[in-house]
Amino acid sequence: MNVKILLEYEGTCYSGWQRQKNALSIQEVLEKAIQSITKEKVRVIGSGRTDSGVHALGQVANFKTYTKIPIEKLPYAINSKLPEDITVKHAQIVPEDFHARFSAKSKVYSYSIYNAKFPSPLLRRYVYFFPLPLNLEEMRRAADILIGEHDFKSFMASNSSAKSTVRCIKRFEILKRGNLITLQIEANGFLYNMVRIIAGTLVDIGIGKTKAEDMISILNSKDRSSAGKTLPAQGLCLMKVIY
Template sequence: MNIKIEIEYDGTNYHGWQKQKNSLTVQEVMEKAIGEITGEEIKLIGAGRTDAGVHARGQVANFHTNTRIPVERLPYAINSQLPPDIVVKSAEIVPEDFHARYSAKSKVYTYNIYNSKYLSPFYRNYSYFFPCNVLIPSMKKAAESFVGEHDFSAFMSSQSSVKNTVRTVKRLEITKEKDLITVEIEANGFLYNMVRIIAGTLLMVGIGKIEPSEIPDIIRSKDRKRAGPTLPANGLFLEKVIYD
């Protein structure tokens, strides 16, 4: 069977999703947990390779198994072997050709900015603390320029070696509730650190260091130096992976 699972995790204690030799990752912990209950060597395919410290409310993965455990019982069985900062929320049998990464049509990420004089201890691991005054209307105006198909080279980490840097942003929304600013972005794909750099750029707009009218030119320039900073990983959440 090809099993699709939806996962929620706090990435604080992990060196990202993808398995690595000398660092603890979410994929490694999950493969071990699933292997414990199935008695098989499991290869887990994730929809997105979240970085160290990044969280997920809706990560999706798939794996093949011959287990006789009913699919509706799999989340309970897997969760019994997982630490409390990783939870499987659902499981279902999918067609053989389903691939968590390549079958995805788009992904939704959010970035949290805690905008107050003092950082709440409840948000210290789940947001970027920014105590300065921020102009939300300016950020919303700038956000409009990111929507559509663009070459996002200016919003990609220099550590990336990807060749195709064109992506389509389907929507980019900014909300503020009490002290929490949330940047939500849906796209057909993301470059390395793209969301964190876009969030950093929008924050620079919010404090007047970049004008909303400059964003189209920054995109066209493909110049990473003209965009804003890469905000820390702990404010980033993979919210949802969308399939047909």
């Protein structure tokens, strides 16, 4: 059977989702936990890679198994073999052709900025600390420009490649609660480092270094160097995968 699982993890101690030779990945830890439960060789397919240090509240993955463990017991069984920074929150049987990556319609990422005079010890693992005042109205005006289908090449890491750099941002909200500013972006797909580069560009706009209108020319330039810097991984969190 084909099993779809919902995952939450803190990325701080991992090299990211994807299996790597000399570093510990979420995928490897998860595969080993599932294998020790099912006694089968298991390959787990994630909805997408999260980078080193990136968190997930709602990562989705699937794997094929012949296990006889009842599906509702499976999360408990797998969790008993997982460290406390990774948890399976749900498991369900899905059709054989379900593929966590190819079947995904859209994903929601959040990027959190802690905007205060001093950094927060309690939030530090989950936010990017930025002490200068940010003009949220200007940031929202610029974010609105990115909504819709565009070539996001300017917002892709320059050392990366993709068949197509066209993506569709379905929703882009900038929320503020106390000192915490959260960018929430839903898109049909994301280029490598896309959210972190967009976040860096918006911070430049928030401090007035770049104008909100300049987002149009940055987008049109299709040139990574016209956008802002890539903000650090720990502010990024994969919130939800929509199928």
